[in-house]
Amino acid sequence: MNRNYNVLDDESLLRLIQKGDHNAFSSLLYRHTKRFYSIAYRILSNKDDAEDIVQEAFLKLWNKPDLWDNTKRAKFTTWFYKIVINLCMDHHKKKKTTPLFDDMQIIDSKLHGDALLELREKQAMLECYILQLPERQQLALHLCYYEGLSNKEAAAIIDVNVKALQSLLMRAKTTLKEKISRYWLK
Amino acid sequence: MDEKDFEEILNSRKFEDPSSDLAQRIIDASLLPREKPRFDILDWFEDFLNEVNLPKPIYAVMPFSLVIVLLIGLFIGFSNPVEKRISKQEQIHLQDFLYVKGELP
Numbered sequence: 001m002n003r004n005y006n007v008l009d010d011e012s013l014l015r016l017i018q019k020g021d022h023n024a025f026s027s028l029l030y031r032h033t034k035r036f037y038s039i040a041y042r043i044l045s046n047k048d049d050a051e052d053i054v055q056e057a058f059l060k061l062w063n064k065p066d067l068w069d070n071t072k073r074a075k076f077t078t079w080f081y082k083i084v085i086n087l088c089m090d091h092h093k094k095k096k097t098t099p100l101f102d103d104m105q106i107i108d109s110k111l112h113g114d115a116l117l118e119l120r121e122k123q124a125m126l127e128c129y130i131l132q133l134p135e136r137q138q139l140a141l142h143l144c145y146y147e148g149l150s151n152k153e154a155a156a157i158i159d160v161n162v163k164a165l166q167s168l169l170m171r172a173k174t175t176l177k178e179k180i181s182r183y184w185l186k
Numbered sequence: 187m188d189e190k191d192f193e194e195i196l197n198s199r200k201f202e203d204p205s206s207d208l209a210q211r212i213i214d215a216s217l218l219p220r221e222k223p224r225f226d227i228l229d230w231f232e233d234f235l236n237e238v239n240l241p242k243p244i245y246a247v248m249p250f251s252l253v254i255v256l257l258i259g260l261f262i263g264f265s266n267p268v269e270k271r272i273s274k275q276e277q278i279h280l281q282d283f284l285y286v287k288g289e290l291p
Contacts, residue, residue: 029209037204047202055212062216123200180195181187
C-alpha cells in the first residue's frame, strides 16, 4: 500500500517507525534534519560534529523507536530536541574544545578589508561571550533567539517553567550586552 | 550600545549550512545491518538507569543508603557471632573418640 507520508504528522510517523516502517523514518528525517542540525550547530559551533550528532540521534531513534513514549502525548520535536541537546552536551564534555575563531567562515563573502576584519572580530567575540554563559542561559538563547521557538516549547525542552525561561533569556541577553558594550568601549 | 546594534551583533553570529546529503547519509546508515554490540557493563548500567528512570535526588541519596545498609549489616554480623557452642556431653564424646583408652602413652 502506498502511503502519502507527507500528510502524516510527526507522531503518526513515529507510530509507523515503531512498526519498522523505514519510509516513515525517511520522511521524518527529511522533515526535521535541518532543524536539529541547527540547534546542534549552535551548541557545538562545528559543522562536522553537529552533523554527527544529528546522525547519532536519528539512528538511535531508528534502532530504538520505543524510546518515544506514545502514552505521554509528548510532541516529537520537544522530545527530540532534548535528545539532540543531551548528545551535544555529552559530546561537549568529552571533547572540551573551543571553536577556532581563525577558521570561522564569513557570512557575507562580498565583504573585504576592514569590514571583513570587523565582522570576524564581532563573530569571534560573540561566540566567546556566548560560551562563557551558564549552560541553561546558552540553551535559552539558542532555542528562543536563534531557533525561534516559543517560550513554552523552549521551557519544556530545558525543563523549566516559562517564567524561569524568560529570566534565563533576559539574563543571557543582559550579560552579553554588558560584555559587548565593554569590549566596544575599549 | 543601543538595542539595534546589539541585535545586529547577535545576528552576525556565524552559521554554516549542513551538507546537502546529510539526510540521505543518515538514511543510508540506518539501512546498514546492525552490529551486535559487545557487552559493556557501563552501557548496561546506563540502560538500566534509563529503564528504571529514577528521579534525580535518588542518585544523591543512594550511595548514603548503601553505606548505611552496609554498616547495619556489619553491626548485626559482629553482634551475633555464629559460633556454635559445644555442649559438655558432645565434648566428652569427642574426647572418647580422640583418645581411646590405652593408646596414649
